[in-house]
Amino acid sequence: MPITVDIFIPCFVDQLYPTTALNMVKVLERLGVHVNYNPNQTCCGQPAYNAGHHPAARAVAEKMLDDFAAPAADAGRYIVSPSASCVGMVRNSYTELFAAEAPAQQSACRGVQTRVYELTEFLVGVLGTTAVPGARLAGRYTYHDSCSALRECGIGPAPRQLLDGVAGLERIEMAETSTCCGFGGTFAVKFEAISVAMAQQKVEHALETGADYLVSTDVSCLMHLDSYIKKEKLPLKCLHVADVLASGW
Known part of the structure; x- marks a missing residue:
């Protein structure tokens, strides 16, 4: 059942x-x-x-x-x-x-x-799952540990295990992967300049890896980072883990 x-x-x-x-x-x-x-x-x-x-x-x-x-x-x-x-x-x-x-x-x-x-x-x-059958996405990815996932929920290896099981996808870790992206909900509104600077630093670390995709468990982080990426017209695509695992089938 x-x-x-x-x-x-x-x-x-x-x-x-x-x-x-x-x-x-x-x-x-x-x-x-x-x-x-x-x-x-x-x-x-x-x-x-x-x-x-x-x-x-x-x-x-x-x-x-x-x-x-x-x-x-x-x-x-x-x-x-x-x-x-x-x-x-x-x-x-x-x-x-x-x-x-x-x-x-x-x-x-x-x-x-x-x-x-x-x-x-x-x-x-x-479930004991480390790979989703049929999941496929060509390219390289780097992973962002969101503050909530890492510090509040203790999530670290699980997303990487699943993403590494996606055919055609290669992981390249970025520098300071566990550093905050700068979103923080209302923090991004109250402290805009600091928030944007933190997003810039995170995106620069991701670009240094040569990755095609920036992946995370939290679309709130990805929304913040993607807005900076699009504003600066940078060659990096943000994807939630679920979007990657559902690719190719």
């Missing part, structure tokens, strides 16, 4: 990068996973939380807990998302948001926290 997962599509992925969400579904189904999507889902609450509006963030988070409450018959069902940023928010910041809530609410929070996974850590850590 196939594993059933509930997918969480972050608001910015839904609005700006829906193809990445569809590619995640494509990959999961390719690996025999049954995908369930709750159309009532919205946001994890991270924008409000990062801006310091914790009561508003808690209200959004409460809806997230309701939307992803596990069915009684399948209490351990996984939640999978193409965003380490949102997964990190749920796993870590929800603990603070619900610290003063009733025991039942805290229990619901812990239930979601233990079931939520970023896509690549689910594929490698739960």
